[in-house]
Amino acid sequence: MDDADAADHPDNADLAWETLDSAVDYACPGFDVRRDEVRFPDGDTDGFHYVDEPPxxxxxxxxxxxxxxxxxxxxxxxxxxxxxxxxxxxxxxxxxxxxxxxxxxxxxxxxxxxxxxxxxxxxxxxxxxxxxxxxxxxxxxxxxxxxxxxxxxxxxxxxxxxxxxxxxxxxxxxxxxxxxxxxxxxxxxxxxxxxxxxxxxxx
Amino acid sequence: MDDADAADHPDNADLAWETLDSAVDYACPGFDVRRDEVRFPDGDTDGFHYVDEPPxxxxxxxxxxxxxxxxxxxxxxxxxxxxxxxxxxxxxxxxxxxxxxxxxxxxxxxxxxxxxxxxxxxxxxxxxxxxxxxxxxxxxxxxxxxxxxxxxxxxxxxxxxxxxxxxxxxxxxxxxxxxxxxxxxxxxxxxxxxxxxxxxxxx
The missing domain is CATH 3.90.79.10 (Nucleoside Triphosphate Pyrophosphohydrolase)
Known part of the structure; x- marks a missing residue:
């Protein structure tokens, strides 16, 4: 159930997205928004946006x-x-x-x-x-x-x-x-x- | 301790910010980022950015x-x-x-x-x-x-x-x-x- 176990799970490799590119798409005080260009397991590619902030x-x-x-x-x-x-x-x-x-x-x-x-x-x-x-x-x-x-x-x-x-x-x-x-x-x-x-x- | 109590707390009015304006500053699939123009309790004004997403x-x-x-x-x-x-x-x-x-x-x-x-x-x-x-x-x-x-x-x-x-x-x-x-x-x-x-x- 921990990360190591999860990585070893035989299905998990099938779930992973490949990151083709990553860049800050927007910045403001407190956080950034990153846009990653990703390839899904089915081979399609698209952008995925998420908030990037410090721990x-x-x-x-x-x-x-x-x-x-x-x-x-x-x-x-x-x-x-x-x-x-x-x-x-x-x-x-x-x-x-x-x-x-x-x-x-x-x-x-x-x-x-x-x-x-x-x-x-x-x-x-x-x-x-x-x-x-x-x-x-x-x-x-x-x-x-x-x-x-x-x-x-x-x-x-x-x-x-x-x-x-x-x-x-x-x-x-x-x-x-x-x-x-x-x-x-x-x-x-x-x-x-x-x-x-x-x-x-x-x- | 609930919201009603909090609103009644004598100090809480001193903590409130006034919202002067609010607009979507950035949009991407999944969420927006809003920028509110606010006035702090000390009278200063500034922008405050936050993620706007559905419940x-x-x-x-x-x-x-x-x-x-x-x-x-x-x-x-x-x-x-x-x-x-x-x-x-x-x-x-x-x-x-x-x-x-x-x-x-x-x-x-x-x-x-x-x-x-x-x-x-x-x-x-x-x-x-x-x-x-x-x-x-x-x-x-x-x-x-x-x-x-x-x-x-x-x-x-x-x-x-x-x-x-x-x-x-x-x-x-x-x-x-x-x-x-x-x-x-x-x-x-x-x-x-x-x-x-x-x-x-x-x-």
Whole structure:
């Protein structure tokens, strides 16, 4: 079921597309759109467009008192204030030495998580634990979300928001955050994945 | 914690951006990119770009024998065969009468789920149950995923794939699918959300 298994599956070679060309077709702040010229298994060729964006970390921050640090933030794409958890793009300097293709090291993910947590919320964690990695919408984007649990969080850092980030930070009982996942009030898919994962494997 | 509560939160009005203009800045098969001209809470104005795409259904199909119907499919955006579950875009005819702004009716989501399940896998379900609705990447896209559980699935329909869909269908023990979520072998975020949700609330 992992990638190696999938590659070994006898049918999978029949599913692969061949990439004949790839170019950025559109660029804007935040992401590019690439157009790949591809050959399908039946031999036909066509263009395929997808969003090209850097990998990101998603941080579930818990305080020593069993609270979660959450953020309320305007989300223009959905036209409302969104309750979520800290998240942001990984930077090249997160990886340090030994960078290579494929998934980043645990240390790189933790560096990115610590930075995004501090910048967006002003909190620092005692410890980080990598939870899982998912591709939230791999039909139309190469986005990768590395989920990280941050424990022992205390408000000891200075916030440093991007110019267009309007963020309100508060702590809520973790069980209230879980209840919002269960009743559907929390629509932020990144936060939902982090909370569900934490529930399944840590509680 | 739900949207109504969020709107009532005294700080949330301070977070809202004002939309001064909105236009499609780029179009390709599958999605558009919109550029909104916005005014931030501090009074500055700027453009904000995001992916504009229709809402989708994600279907977790289970057979009477406790197997899950899964699909292996090439995903050009991530350059590999992806194991996932059926998913697809909602169509205007799914809603029927009574359509309005906001989330679709349960009946509309079930119609879309039944269609995507049949088209992609050739299976039909005895019953559908709506699980949850999430916005997987609402920082950069207005994508909405309506998750649906489909039970009593049997291979009684004809598949009807889009021209560029190369899909291999098989059934696997549900517990194997869960194990792949837990060990990180399953990276498809939609499938991970559906399985985690099913685990939390139904098992």
């Amino acid at each position: 990101a970390v998603v941080v579930l921050p818990l305080t020593p008192d069993g609270e979660a640090v959450v953020i309320d933030e305007w989300r223009q794409a959905v036209g409302r204030v969104n309750r979520g958890i800290p998240a942001g793009t990984m930077e090249p300097e997160d990886e340090g030495e030994g960078s290579a293709d494929g998934d980043p090291s645990d240390a790189a993910v933790e560096r990115a998580a610590a930075r995004e947590l501090a910048e967006e919320t002003g909190y620092e964690a005692d410890a980080f634990e990598r939870l899982t990695t998912v591709e939230p919408t791999n039909g139309m984007a190469n986005a990768v979300h590395h989920h990280v649990l941050a424990t022992g969080c205390e408000p000891t850092a200075d916030r440093d928001l991007d110019h267009n980030e309007s963020i309100s930070v508060e702590t809520v009982p973790y069980d209230d955050l879980l209840a919002a996942v269960v009743d559907g009030g929390l629509r932020d898919g990144r936060a939902v994945t982090a909370v569900l994962w934490y529930e399944l494997l840590h509680r | 989708a259904v994600v279907v977790l199909p289970l057979t009477p024998d406790g197997e899950a119907v899964v699909i292996d499919e090439w995903r050009q955006a991530v350059g590999r065969v992806n194991r996932g579950i059926p998913a697809g875009t909602m169509e205007p005819e799914d809603e029927g009468e009574g359509s309005a702004d906001g989330d679709p009716s349960d009946a509309a989501v079930e119609r879309a789920a039944a269609r995507e399940l049949a088209e992609e896998t050739g299976y039909e379900a005895d019953a559908f149950e709506r699980l949850t609705t999430v916005e997987p990447t609402n920082g950069m896209a207005n994508a909405v995923h309506h998750h649906v559980l489909a039970t009593g699935c049997e291979p009684t329909a004809d598949r009807d794939l889009d021209h560029n869909e190369s899909i291999s269908v098989e059934t696997v023990p549900y517990d194997d699918l869960l194990a792949a979520v837990v060990d990180g072998g399953l990276r498809d975020g939609r499938a991970v959300t559906a399985v985690l949700w099913y685990e939390l609330l139904h098992r």
